[in-house]
Amino acid sequence: MKASVKLLAFVSVLALGASALAGDKKTSADDLRAWYAKAVAEFVACDTSSYGKYSAEGHSGYYPDSKDLVDEASEEARLENVSFCEGGGKHEMTYDIADVVMLKDTALVLGSGHYKRTEPEGAVSIDADYNFTEVLVKTGDGWKFRHSHVGAVLDMTAGEGE
Numbered sequence: 001m002k003a004s005v006k007l008l009a010f011v012s013v014l015a016l017g018a019s020a021l022a023g024d025k026k027t028s029a030d031d032l033r034a035w036y037a038k039a040v041a042e043f044v045a046c047d048t049s050s051y052g053k054y055s056a057e058g059h060s061g062y063y064p065d066s067k068d069l070v071d072e073a074s075e076e077a078r079l080e081n082v083s084f085c086e087g088g089g090k091h092e093m094t095y096d097i098a099d100v101v102m103l104k105d106t107a108l109v110l111g112s113g114h115y116k117r118t119e120p121e122g123a124v125s126i127d128a129d130y131n132f133t134e135v136l137v138k139t140g141d142g143w144k145f146r147h148s149h150v151g152a153v154l155d156m157t158a159g160e161g162e
Contacts, residue, residue, distance in 0.1 A: 064128075
């Protein structure tokens with residue numbers, strides 16, 4: 001009797017451990033690529049209800065046209081994006097993810113693409129190729145952007161042959 005109780009307790013502990021491991025599914029690089037695609041699609045579609053939901057607290061960004069880090073998680077940044085879209089502004093973006101590096105609850109997404117921004121009055125303010133590095137963190141609400149770094153691709157042939 002004692003042996004069967006011990007065996008039952010041991011099997012129960014194994015079953016609980018196995019179910020806990022199964023519930024703690026690790027995020028794969030493909031999962032993050034799909035998450036990233038969804039975030040970009042909502043941004044490009046000007047889905048203003050999504051603005052802010054992909055940003056971790058303190059989400060900062062550095063862009064070619066900024067002198068300082070941009071506080072992407074601020075209410076001011078969210079409202080600027082909403083105003084841009086509601087006013088008729090448009091985003092066009094293509095991108096290619098070159099690599100996803102998983103680091104437990106942090107991930108790096110590296111890639112390149114093309115971005116075109118058309119202001120509400122119709123002027124194109126950005127039309128450039130870019131490289132990017134995104135730092136993502138896993139939170140209780142899922143993956144979030146923690147830092148975005150975007151660099152413009154420079155035309156290294158400018159001035160040649162003159």
